[in-house]
Amino acid sequence: MNNRQAIRALIRKDIRSVTSSVQLWLPMLIVPLIIGIIVPSAMLWVASRVDLHSISNLNVVLDTLDKLIQSGQMPSLATMSTDNQRIVYFLGLYMFAPLFLIIPVMASSILTANSFAGEKERKTLEGLLFTPMSMSTLFRGKVLAAFIPSVLLSWVTFIIYGVIANILMYPIFGTLMFPNWNWIILILWVVPTCSLAVILLNVLISAKVRGFQEAYQLGGLVVLPLIALIAGQATGMLMIGPWMLLGTGAVMLLTSFILLRLVTMWNRRQQLAESQI
Amino acid sequence: MIEVLNINKYFGEHQALQDVSFTIQQGSITGLIGPNGSGKTTLIRIMNGVLGANSGLVTIQGIDTSRETEKVLAICGTLTEQSGLYENMSGRDNLLFFADAFGLKRATERIDELVHLLEIQDYQHRKIGTYSTGMKKRLGLARVLLHRPSILFLDEPTNGLDPDGIQTVLRIIRQLNTELNLTIIISSHVLTQLSAVCDHYIFMEKGRVVEKGTEQEIIQRYQSAPRLEVEADMPNGWKTGIYSPETVTAHTATYQLSSREHIPLLLRQLTEHGQVYQARMEGNDLESIYFAIREANAHE
Numbered sequence: 001m002n003n004r005q006a007i008r009a010l011i012r013k014d015i016r017s018v019t020s021s022v023q024l025w026l027p028m029l030i031v032p033l034i035i036g037i038i039v040p041s042a043m044l045w046v047a048s049r050v051d052l053h054s055i056s057n058l059n060v061v062l063d064t065l066d067k068l069i070q071s072g073q074m075p076s077l078a079t080m081s082t083d084n085q086r087i088v089y090f091l092g093l094y095m096f097a098p099l100f101l102i103i104p105v106m107a108s109s110i111l112t113a114n115s116f117a118g119e120k121e122r123k124t125l126e127g128l129l130f131t132p133m134s135m136s137t138l139f140r141g142k143v144l145a146a147f148i149p150s151v152l153l154s155w156v157t158f159i160i161y162g163v164i165a166n167i168l169m170y171p172i173f174g175t176l177m178f179p180n181w182n183w184i185i186l187i188l189w190v191v192p193t194c195s196l197a198v199i200l201l202n203v204l205i206s207a208k209v210r211g212f213q214e215a216y217q218l219g220g221l222v223v224l225p226l227i228a229l230i231a232g233q234a235t236g237m238l239m240i241g242p243w244m245l246l247g248t249g250a251v252m253l254l255t256s257f258i259l260l261r262l263v264t265m266w267n268r269r270q271q272l273a274e275s276q277i
Numbered sequence: 278m279i280e281v282l283n284i285n286k287y288f289g290e291h292q293a294l295q296d297v298s299f300t301i302q303q304g305s306i307t308g309l310i311g312p313n314g315s316g317k318t319t320l321i322r323i324m325n326g327v328l329g330a331n332s333g334l335v336t337i338q339g340i341d342t343s344r345e346t347e348k349v350l351a352i353c354g355t356l357t358e359q360s361g362l363y364e365n366m367s368g369r370d371n372l373l374f375f376a377d378a379f380g381l382k383r384a385t386e387r388i389d390e391l392v393h394l395l396e397i398q399d400y401q402h403r404k405i406g407t408y409s410t411g412m413k414k415r416l417g418l419a420r421v422l423l424h425r426p427s428i429l430f431l432d433e434p435t436n437g438l439d440p441d442g443i444q445t446v447l448r449i450i451r452q453l454n455t456e457l458n459l460t461i462i463i464s465s466h467v468l469t470q471l472s473a474v475c476d477h478y479i480f481m482e483k484g485r486v487v488e489k490g491t492e493q494e495i496i497q498r499y500q501s502a503p504r505l506e507v508e509a510d511m512p513n514g515w516k517t518g519i520y521s522p523e524t525v526t527a528h529t530a531t532y533q534l535s536s537r538e539h540i541p542l543l544l545r546q547l548t549e550h551g552q553v554y555q556a557r558m559e560g561n562d563l564e565s566i567y568f569a570i571r572e573a574n575a576h577e
Contacts, residue, residue: 009377013363020365127361127420129327131378132350269346270329273322274288 003137010141014115015149024114028153032103036157037164040096044168047087065090085172092165093180097240098229100161104154104191105222108198111146116206117215120276129273139263143199150195158187185245193252198222200259207267207275278303279324279428279460284333286319286484293319294330295484301462301477303427306454308471309464310567311481317464318357320481321430324462325353337428351379354421355430360413361420364406368397368416371405372423379424391419395449411442418449429453429461435470443470450474468563478563480570487574496561497537499569504559505532505540511551518546531559 018024065086068074074094080086119125128138158179165178179187201222206215229240279301286294294316301307309317322328324335326342326349335342342349362371369388376384392401395415405413414434421429431450435443451474453459465471471478478495480488488495508529515522515530520543522530532543540558547553560569 003380005377005380009374013366013374017363017365122364123359124361124363126327126357126359127375128378130325130350130353130355130357130361130421131375132347132380132424133378134347269327270343273327274329 006133006137007141011145014145028107031106032157035102036161041164097186104150104195105198107150107153108195112199112202113212113215115142118212121211135269146199151192154191181242189249190245193249196256197252203263280336282334284330286330293484297486299489303460304458305477306461306475307477308475309479315481316484318432325355353428354426356417356421357432360417362405367402369401375420376423395419410437429459431463447474468567472563482574488570499566503534507556509551509553
């Protein structure tokens with residue numbers, strides 16, 4: 001049988017199922033809009049225009065930046081003449097990077113939970129199991145149906161964020177600052193590998209639960225390490241650099257391979273059918 | 278030909294199927310009969326290879342269904358109680374999706390053919406969410422026929438349908454069997470409907486096959502002492518030779534006979550003495566036989 005034809009059909013059907021449900025597509029638009037565009041733009045705009053020492057809470061961040069300069073972790077900061085330049089640089093090119101990972105994680109979780117646990121809940125999975133489509137075709141189609149929109153959503157948000165960041169940073173630095181290597185590696189390497197790992201983890205979870213809500217809630221636990229990453233970055237405890245990002249992507253890819261083995265072991269046609277009963 | 282050999286299936290501690298064996302000939306329509314929970318649906322899922330058995334073997338046209346499931350699914354169509362259709366898509370889009378899932382070439386032509394056969398032209402572009410149960414059943418049938426299967430598994434195909442819907446589905450089942458020589462297995466507990474289409478029956482009770490065969494074979498096994506109701510004009514009374522009626526009204530009488538062999542003898546004697554309009558055996562319909570079989574197996 002024609003695998004590509006079946007994979008394309010699965011992708012089209014799953015994407016259509018998302019676009020036809022406002023409960024699914026609305027959070028997938030709102031979260032990137034807030035995390036990737038509104039909040040970073042507002043913070044960058046404020047940081048570029050306001051006297052930073054007048055905002056008492058910001059002294060903590062400024063102290064963090066001083067420590068980073070002294071420890072030599074961010075030598076580029078030392079060459080900058082004002083606190084506004086430093087903080088805009090830090091926010092625009094470092095601070096929001098881990099925050100950005102929430103977008104593919106969130107999108108992948110919603111899409112996969114809908115795709116697998118949702119099919120179970122709506123009693124449509126059995127119809128797919130009755131077709132002669134192989135299990136690897138079914139999984140490839142389902143994984144791609146979550147992977148493609150998730151990565152595209154992250155990339156589109158990245159482009160819009162990039163345009164806004166450059167518009168706000170250009171008057172301060174007189175040159176296009178965005179993106180740096182961190183962002184390029186993040187978007188082209190970490191976002192796809194992270195999406196894949198989250199999707200496969202959700203496929204595993206979906207196979208064991210009965211409904212969309214349960215799958216989505218369990219899958220949401222993936223956000224916890226991200227929060228730790230964001231906190232580490234904000235307090236200067238953990239500075240993300242290109243090597244660290246390359247390593248993170250590699251770990252995600254390795255995790256994906258392990259998850260893929262488990263997915264193929266635990267999701268044979270007969271096991272999936274039995275989990276429906 | 279479908280061969281089911283010593284199938285056992287457990288869900289945890291519960292034994293859903295117990296040493297199930299039978300053979301289904303090509304081109305037959307077999308009714309799988311039993312109360313809810315007797316294992317009919319589980320058996321269908323094991324027969325098409327989607328569910329695994331703990332022991333035993335099912336072969337369809339010589340193919341082991343548990344080992345070569347994809348090959349088996351390519352020649353089988355399975356319609357379950359849940360239609361398995363996507364509510365947010367139109368009927369036609371559902372068919373287009375499943376045509377791709379089955380790897381069908383020239384899908385549009387095949388879909389047009391089925392839309393015509395199942396008379397779903399008027400609502401094919403409407404979303405499934407707006408369909409009645411009958412419409413869903415028809416579309417579900419179209420879905421399982423897309424890849425031109427030679428075997429159909431229909432699990433409760435008339436459940437939830439109004440009398441018109443039931444007649445339509447039964448007509449289509451007969452048509453598929455006679456025109457395309459499809460082997461059809463129908464599971465149901467609505468027996469009056471099954472007797473209109475099936476030529477063979479398998480009775481199930483608590484996961485076991487308790488009876489199988491054609492309607493006549495099963496009736497002969499369970500009806501050793503038939504009751505015959507006769508409508509006739511008998512000017513000289515109903516008592517003829519050795520036969521005395523149990524109950525008598527103006528134009529009908531009921532005879533309790535000791536065996537089927539007495540039926541032609543009684544009718545011959547009645548026609549010699551009066552005008553016989555009709556004779557009907559009581560308790561020889563599928564429903565009575567079903568209860569007789571259940572009664573016989575109740576204490577096992």
